[in-house]
Amino acid sequence: MKKAPELLQTMFDDTFSALQQARQSFDAELKLCEVGTITSISTGIANVSGLPGVGFEEVLQFPGEIYGIAFNVDEDEIGVVLLGDYWHLQAGDEVKRCHHLVDVPVGEGLIGRIINPIGQPLDGKGDLVATSRLPVERPSPAIMDRAPVSVPLQTGIKVIDALIPVGRGQRELILGDRQTGKTAIALDTILNQRDQNVLCVYCAIGQRASGVAKVIARLREQGALEYTIVVVTEGNDPPGLAYIAPYAATSIAEYFMLQGRDVLIVYDDLTHHARAYRELSLLLRRPPGREAFPGDIFYIHSRLLERATRLRPELGGGSLTALPIIETEAQDISAYIPTNLISITDGQIYLSPSLFELGVLPAVDVGKSVSRVGGKAQRAAYRAVAADLKLAYAQFEELETFARFGARLDDDTLEVIEHGRRIRACLKQPEFTPVGMAAQIAILLALTEQLFDKIPLEQMPAAELAVRNGATELPAGVVERLAHADKLSDPDRTAIVQLARDALTAFMPDQESGSI
Numbered sequence: 001m002k003k004a005p006e007l008l009q010t011m012f013d014d015t016f017s018a019l020q021q022a023r024q025s026f027d028a029e030l031k032l033c034e035v036g037t038i039t040s041i042s043t044g045i046a047n048v049s050g051l052p053g054v055g056f057e058e059v060l061q062f063p064g065e066i067y068g069i070a071f072n073v074d075e076d077e078i079g080v081v082l083l084g085d086y087w088h089l090q091a092g093d094e095v096k097r098c099h100h101l102v103d104v105p106v107g108e109g110l111i112g113r114i115i116n117p118i119g120q121p122l123d124g125k126g127d128l129v130a131t132s133r134l135p136v137e138r139p140s141p142a143i144m145d146r147a148p149v150s151v152p153l154q155t156g157i158k159v160i161d162a163l164i165p166v167g168r169g170q171r172e173l174i175l176g177d178r179q180t181g182k183t184a185i186a187l188d189t190i191l192n193q194r195d196q197n198v199l200c201v202y203c204a205i206g207q208r209a210s211g212v213a214k215v216i217a218r219l220r221e222q223g224a225l226e227y228t229i230v231v232v233t234e235g236n237d238p239p240g241l242a243y244i245a246p247y248a249a250t251s252i253a254e255y256f257m258l259q260g261r262d263v264l265i266v267y268d269d270l271t272h273h274a275r276a277y278r279e280l281s282l283l284l285r286r287p288p289g290r291e292a293f294p295g296d297i298f299y300i301h302s303r304l305l306e307r308a309t310r311l312r313p314e315l316g317g318g319s320l321t322a323l324p325i326i327e328t329e330a331q332d333i334s335a336y337i338p339t340n341l342i343s344i345t346d347g348q349i350y351l352s353p354s355l356f357e358l359g360v361l362p363a364v365d366v367g368k369s370v371s372r373v374g375g376k377a378q379r380a381a382y383r384a385v386a387a388d389l390k391l392a393y394a395q396f397e398e399l400e401t402f403a404r405f406g407a408r409l410d411d412d413t414l415e416v417i418e419h420g421r422r423i424r425a426c427l428k429q430p431e432f433t434p435v436g437m438a439a440q441i442a443i444l445l446a447l448t449e450q451l452f453d454k455i456p457l458e459q460m461p462a463a464e465l466a467v468r469n470g471a472t473e474l475p476a477g478v479v480e481r482l483a484h485a486d487k488l489s490d491p492d493r494t495a496i497v498q499l500a501r502d503a504l505t506a507f508m509p510d511q512e513s514g515s516i
Contacts, residue, residue, distance in 0.1 A: 036095040038062075039077065044238040045283040046080045048095045054078055057137065059098040062089055067118070069102055069240065072284050079284040081240035083118055104248040106255035107131025111199065114216060114230040117241050117248040122232060134255060136247040140306035147312045149346075152377045153264065153321050156192030156434020157185060157362060159427040162386050162444055163393075164349055164369045167377030168198075168262050169310025169319040173341050175326040175333060176351030181362050182325045184431045185349065186266040187215065189323065191222050192434035193264060199256050200228040201265040203249035206242045206272030209234045222432065235272075242276035250307050253320050260316030265308070269325035270301060274337050291336050298340045305344050333368070347371040361428060366393055379437070384488040385444045389423065396420020415453075422452040425460035435468065438479050442471040445493065446500035455507045463507040470503035471496075 036050035046068060048060065058070045060080055066089065072079030080095075083102075105119040109129030114122045117136070121128055149167035166172045166189075174182045190200045202219070204212045212232055219225045231249040233241045246267050253263040267273070274297060281294040289295045301324075308322035326341050331353060333342070342348055347370045355363035378386070399417050403409060409417070426443055429435065435443075446452060446467055455463050478492050485492075 034097045036060075036078070036097075038089060038091050038093045038095060040091055041086065041089055042283055044082050044086070044240050044280065046082055046086070046089065046095075048078045048080050049076065051078060051095065051097060054097055057101050059100055059102050061096045061098055062086070063093050064088055067098070067102075068095075069244070071280070072286075081243065081280055081284075082238050083240045083244070084238065086238065101135045101137065102244060103133040103135045104251050105130030105132075106134050106252050110229050110252060111227065112225050112229070114232060116237075117231060117233060117245040119248075131255075134251040136244050136251050137303075138251060138254065138307070140303065141309050141311060145312055145315055146309045147317070149310055149373045149377050151262075151310075151319070152374070152379055153189075153198070153262075154192055154196065154437060155185070155189040156436070157188055158429055158435055158440050158443065159362065159364045159366065160185070160349065161437075161440055162382055162427075163366055163390050164347065164364070164371045165374035165378040165382065165386075166321065166323075166347075166371060167310075167374045168321050169308065170347070170371075170373045170377075171305050171308045171322040171324070171345040172371065172374070173324055173326060173345040173348040174351070175328055175338055175341075175348055176363070177328055177331060177353045180351040180353055180356045181431075182327070182351055183211075183215065183268055185351075185362055185364075186268060186323050186325060187218060188432060188434055189264065190219065190228060190266065191224050191432060193227065194224065198227075198262045198264055199253075200224070201231065201249050201253045201263065202228060203231045203246050203265065203267050205233055205245050205267065205269060206235050206237070206276060207232075207268065209236075218432065239276040239279045242272060243280060246270070246273055246304055250304060250320075254307065257311065257318035257320045258316060260318045262319045262321070264321045264323065267304075267322070267324040269327055270341065271325075271327040271337065274301070293336060297337070298344075301341060302344050305341075346373040359428075360424060361430070364427075366390065367397065379483065380486055381437075381441045381482045381488045382444070384493070385441070385448045388448050389444060392416070393420060393423050396423065419450060419453050421457060422455070422460065423447055425457060426452065426464050428461075436471075438474050438482060439468040439471040441482055442467050442474075442496050442500050445496050446504070449497050449500075451497075451500055451504055454509060455504065459507050463504055466503040466507070467500045470499050474499065 034053060036048045038046050039049050040047045054070050056070060056073050060068045060070060062068060066084040066086055068080040068082045070078050071081045105128050107130045116122055119128060149169045151168045153166045153168045155161055155166060174185055176182055193200055216230060219228055229252055231245055233245045249265060253265045256263050277300055278293050286294050305322055308320045310319040311317060324341060326338055328338055350365045350368040351363045352365040395416055399413055403417055426447055443464060478495060481492055
């Protein structure tokens with residue numbers, strides 16, 4: 001039998017242990033039930049008090065299953081960015097902590113689906129089947145984890161693949177004024193990824209619902225939705241959704257990149273993203289800077305686009321290629337947001353309203369466009385003709401101005417101008433008609449050999465189509481070498497030029513074709 005002191009000690013230990021367990025369970029229960037109160041609410045923003053333990057970018061839950069992100073974490077008050085329909089919220093409503101950062105579902109089950117930035121389906125096909133969830137904000141890969149860009153991403157657009165090439169893992173900016181065909185270039189690039197083993201993510205940021213519906217309809221008609229994920233925020237959505245949309249889309253794309261796959265992501269467009277962030281920042285009373293944008297506007301885009309890269313083979317060798325779109329005003333590419341993005345990206349494709357009005361589509365201004373990386377990944381067959389073609393086109397654009405004034409020009413100058421006009425005619429391309437690699441190289445070689453120069457301009461579309469059709473007769477061995485050889489061999493070049501010459505025989509004037 002225990003002595004009295006030992007019995008008392010045992011009772012004390014048991015009581016103390018029970019109190020400790022009760023305290024731990026009480027603390028856990030308290031943590032789960034930590035609540036605050038809305039003090040004020042405005043467009044897409046709520047100010048909340050009473051959550052002392054909340055962290056930056058933590059998710060908070062509001063009545064009616066509405067969520068928000070803790071954005072301003074001050075001593076007495078929290079500025080929250082709302083992510084849903086907030087019209088029913090009012091001051092005094094309770095707010096709960098969720099103890100995690102905002103995340104998005106990822107996995108194979110998202111392919112072919114249309115969702116919003118928080119993973120809710122918008123296509124009426126039922127719930128998403130997700131593999132896991134990833135935070136929308138993730139650090140970009142370390143420099144030592146990246147590999148050089150060495151594999152081309154074919155867009156199917158002749159002027160881009162030849163003169164402004166894009167590589168897998170590159171960030172190529174598309175910019176221009178309104179209604180100049182920026183989205184059309186991105187869509188053509190997505191359509192051209194069929195059978196290329198490249199997954200696509202199209203992120204619509206603050207777009208009109210009718211515009212998004214047209215894009216989705218086009219992807220569905222062309223069968224591109226089978227390998228595409230569409231992330232949508234419309235113009236009437238809260239600015240918080242527009243702000244997180246590109247980050248959420250990038251996390252979805254990164255999941256596949258980490259599996260060793262090649263992914264293309266289109267941000268359409270980052271002008272709306274910058275404006276949404278400016279709206280949120282001004283409502284949260286953050287100090288405005290140039291053009292009322294906050295001081296960290298450069299940082300929000302750089303930390304987004306730095307996530308696009310090509311990983312080393314040891315890490316799977318996957319790639320994420322980014323095509324951000326930005327809108328300029330009155331052709332001013334030196335404005336604040338365009339210059340920010342030009343300095344972040346690896347090149348830009350500039351679309352000119354002047355060329356658009358002249359019917360030169362796609363309206364790519366070759367002089368103001370550049371690819372700082374893609375040339376390293378360009379196929380040898382393109383490199384064999386691209387330099388001469390770009391020089392000839394630049395000379396033509398310089399001389400074209402003098403020709404418009406009716407100046408008297410010598411024969412050599414007239415020859416340069418006529419050659420340049422054929423280059424421009426061949427680089428024209430209708431929407432949603434991507435051109436294959438072999439057909440592009442056949443057309444470009446015919447241009448460099450000046451086979452089109454004697455053909456009347458009004459017959460150029462038919463002549464170019466004849467060369468494209470003729471390229472389908474190239475032997476499989478030649479096409480394979482065009483795709484993988486280190487250089488364009490003389491026999492292959494001769495064979496392609498002869499094929500183009502035969503295709504153009506019917507379009508030559510009588511004295512050229514041999515009849516009188």
